Amino acid sequence: MDYMDQFDRDGDGLIENDGFPDQTYDAWTVHGISAYCGCLWIASLQAAAAMAHRLGDHAYAEKFTIKFLMAKNAFESKLWNGSYFNYDSGNSSNSKSIQADQLAGQWYVASSGLPSF
Template sequence: VNTLLDMAFGREVWPAVCAAMDYMNQFDRDGDGLIENDGFPDQTYDAWTVHGISAYCGCLWLASLQAAAAMAHRLGDHAYAEKCTIKFLTAKHAFESKLWNGSYFNYDSGNSSNSKSIQADQLAGQWYAASSGLPPLFDENKIRSTLQKIFDFNVMKVRGGRIGAVNGMHPNGKVDESCMQSREIWTGVTYALSATMILAGMEEQAT
């Protein structure tokens, strides 16, 4: 985003970017800047129920706000850039205060049996941000702590770490069996996790 060279393309897609961002705002139910999930599988993991704020969708939303702000700035739409930046800061505060538990971000802000699960894909937004040349969404300690937790639990507690990262893991070291997708190992998620680790300077865990 910060190295956007094709400004003609940027200007062409900018109305669609704004429309998408403005549409997603309707899912911020309580004005904290974050989109909420509605208690059913309303995201990529379409068998894995989410309640309230989720680590996966919330992190993606933070990355989207940061990317939209950077793109707006590059295109000279400074008012929209400021709007997205303010919302990003508000949303980031809510995300960290409601999901951060000291070592990773909880699966969601609900009270279900898997709300504190360790989701392998919880830093997907951070991966996109780092890959796009954007600043990190969280401080380095939180990013590295989260990645280490995922490595120690989702990776190493399944077949000795030889087959990838299981999508969901309870903090007691047992695989999240709440649905088919929570107990699966996805190549794409494991790839994204490894890439995020490399970008965070954790090459040993990534390989």
């Protein structure tokens, strides 16, 4: 998890994409924060906090809980447009569109028995 910190270039808790296919959709470009990667990242932070707590590592549980809350707030403030989450935070013609599984992180936390965020 600590390895991923290098991809949070502005310190908001979310990883940024670099404008080329740097996620699981091999031909789709993403600029800045993306709903798909961001939601997966938030889910992974929540899962990491839950795992650390279960293992009794309270320092890591607190660390990942703080990162989870920070990333969740940034995700909502930077991508929510009042009706839906934008595809990404860039300025391309696709940035204001919707990706069918952009909230996949929600599915992962549900299947893991974690609360929805």
